[in-house]
Amino acid sequence: MPQPLLPPTKARREALAVLADYFCLNTRMAAELLGISVRAVQAHYQRLIDAHLVYGIRYAPEEHLKGAIPVAYGLSDSGVDTVFREGFATDSTKTIKGHKPSRIEHEVMISRFHLEVARLCEEKGWDVRWRQRDLRHGVYPDALFRVNGAYFFLEIERAKLGDYKNGEPQLLRKLTTYRDYHDSADCENDFGFRKFKVVTVMRTSARATNLETRTASAGFDPAIFAVSSEQELFDSACPQDAHSAHRARIAEAPLRAILGLAICTGRGNANPT
Numbered sequence: 726m727p728q729p730l731l732p733p734t735k736a737r738r739e740a741l742a743v744l745a746d747y748f749c750l751n752t753r754m755a756a757e758l759l760g761i762s763v764r765a766v767q768a769h770y771q772r773l774i775d776a777h778l779v780y781g782i783r784y785a786p787e788e789h790l791k792g793a794i795p796v797a798y799g800l801s802d803s804g805v806d807t808v809f810r811e812g813f814a815t816d817s818t819k820t821i822k823g824h825k826p827s828r829i830e831h832e833v834m835i836s837r838f839h840l841e842v843a844r845l846c847e848e849k850g851w852d853v854r855w856r857q858r859d860l861r862h863g864v865y866p867d868a869l870f871r872v873n874g875a876y877f878f879l880e881i882e883r884a885k886l887g888d889y890k891n892g893e894p895q896l897l898r899k900l901t902t903y904r905d906y907h908d909s910a911d912c913e914n915d916f917g918f919r920k921f922k923v924v925t926v927m928r929t930s931a932r933a934t935n936l937e938t939r940t941a942s943a944g945f946d947p948a949i950f951a952v953s954s955e956q957e958l959f960d961s962a963c964p965q966d967a968h969s970a971h972r973a974r975i976a977e978a979p980l981r982a983i984l985g986l987a988i989c990t991g992r993g994n995a996n997p998t
Contacts, residue, residue, distance in 0.1 A: 738811070740769045741778065741800070745808045745818040747839055748857050749799045749832035754840060770798050778804035780821050784829035787883075787928070797821075797829045817857035817868075834881045835867050837959065838926065846872060862915035863906050864899075866923075869916070876921040878903065882936075883928045883955075897939055900925070900950060907949060923950050930954045 743750060743758045750758070756766045773779035780801055783794045799821025800808065808814045817839075824832065839855055846853035856869045866878035882896055900923065906912050908919045927933040933954035940950055 736769060737773065738813070740766075740773060741804060741808055742813050744779065744798060744800050744804070745813055746815050746855075747836045748817045748819060749797050749821055749824075749829065749836050751795050751797045751833050753795075754833070754836060755798060758840070767796075773804070777801055778807055782821070782824065782826055782829050784826045784833075786830050797833055799824070799832075815855075817855060819858045831867075831881055831883055834883070834926070834955065835879065838879060838881070839868065839870075841958075842870060842872070863909075863911045864903055876916075876918050878921055878923045880923065880925045882925060882932075894939070896925075896936065897943065900940065900945065901943075903950075904945060921949075925950070925952050926958065927952065927954045928956075930956045933957070 739759055740755075743755060747754075747758070752763050752766050755770070756763045759766065759769075761769075770779055770781060774781050778801055779798050781796045781798055783796050785794055800818070802820050802822055805814075805818060805820050808818055821832075835857070839857075843853060843855070845851075851873050852871075854871045857867075860866055860869060864878065867881050868879040870877050870879065880896075880899070903923050907921065910919075912921070913919045925936065927936055933952050937952045940952065941947075
């Protein structure tokens, strides 16, 4: 069956471009990035869904209590082909095809973190690169990003510590893999750098505190392993100086604390490859 055609308008290109950059966005995040209303986002993406360029996936956030189930958007295989053909693919461009609805909130939180890092770097004039595909090597992070020459692996962990083996939870075993990978020839061969920081974002402050206690007991270097929570970073009710115009805005000071002063040094220009 022939694929329906959608005229290559500016609005179409911009709607595809934010998904090429951020992989997965819910309606509100897309509205913020595109600078249009939620209703306009829904209309734009419905046309792209009808053209088989985008998928719309309904998902149920943990905190969702009432109202319409939110929708997240991502590129289809045809959408990815279109983005590459038209020349605005990024290191995050990939299809969302096959993603289960139960995994979508996790992907949305990765994009939420990405959005705020990008915003802060734009405001400060810092160089930032973000990569979210072809990451399965010695480690398998949710994302890799570089700010002013400093490299960071991102882990968004929404579940409680679990899957214990010999008294050690699965997440701690994953972080141990990062510790062994740090400053190694394998890391340099896989990604082109040796040193990095791991940013782990837990669902709640209590879970973040639990993980911090575990990593400290296991001797993890806090200069390499940063732990925070969605509550601390995104929740406007937390006592931090969040930007009043954006409820989900990460306050600048906590974000800078997570990234560390390395972001201000301007070291290196190598791409995160």
